[in-house]
Amino acid sequence: MGTATPTTTAGLLICEHCDTVYRRRPLARGEVACCERCNFVLERHPRLGPDQLLALTATAMVVFVQANVWPIVTLELNGRPSSTTLWGTIITMWQQHAEVVAVLAALTLFFFPLLKMTLFGWVFWFARRGERGPGFRGAMIALHYLRPWTMSEVFVLGAMVAIVKARVYFDVVPDPGIFAYGALMLLITVFGTIDLRQLWDVTRERRG
Ligand SMILES: [Zn+2]
The missing domain is CATH 1.20.900 (Dbl Homology Domain; Chain A)
Incomplete structure (x- = not known):
């Protein structure tokens, strides 16, 4: 079961799939951040x-x-x-x-x-x-x-x-x-x- 609370806390991003923690950085337009380990989409630039x-x-x-x-x-x-x-x-x-x-x-x-x-x-x-x-x-x-x-x-x-x-x-x-x-x-x-x-x-x- 995933958590219902957002997975972005204090500049960190947690992969909902494998729990790897990443430091967050601003995304450019159209950019998508994916997990290095499992390729799960971590975050998209909001269109x-x-x-x-x-x-x-x-x-x-x-x-x-x-x-x-x-x-x-x-x-x-x-x-x-x-x-x-x-x-x-x-x-x-x-x-x-x-x-x-x-x-x-x-x-x-x-x-x-x-x-x-x-x-x-x-x-x-x-x-x-x-x-x-x-x-x-x-x-x-x-x-x-x-x-x-x-x-x-x-x-x-x-x-x-x-x-x-x-x-x-x-x-x-x-x-x-x-x-x-x-x-x-x-x-x-x-x-x-x-x-x-x-x-x-x-x-x-x-x-x-
Ligand atoms: Zn992952």
Whole structure:
């Protein structure tokens, strides 16, 4: 198990993979520091500052609302079209006694991404002014653990496969919601490449 606390302390860098300790030095633009022993990435030069990250979070929020409000797919059976949103699907799964799948889908496709974006927005908002907002430490730890728990990419791929397969039996039309999820998937992938540890360096504890 890795530690949830940042691995940069007092000018030192610790490899999360093999625990080798390095003295830190400033990185040039685009430079990546790797571990000498195991080649694990120690640190990257941050490409995006808090302002850009906040803008990215706001974009993801808008796309997230669209992905949830717009229907994801329309099925046509005996000439009767029926479209459904993500929440419509989750509720149907619950009613069909697939409770575990319904809860997993609600968590990984709705609650975790929502929590993640809210926390991102919170820490970036204060980081713009070089400050740490209330609960900064807790938010950073939560973000560390939430990292592997947003599954939009699995959902989009799964939904695409299901749409193609179901075409044999029904008229299936992908709706805007699924494309919004696709866009969200790309944004979440970009978030995945951000080294949040930079925030510890660019922010200071608030006074007063
Ligand atoms: Zn290493």
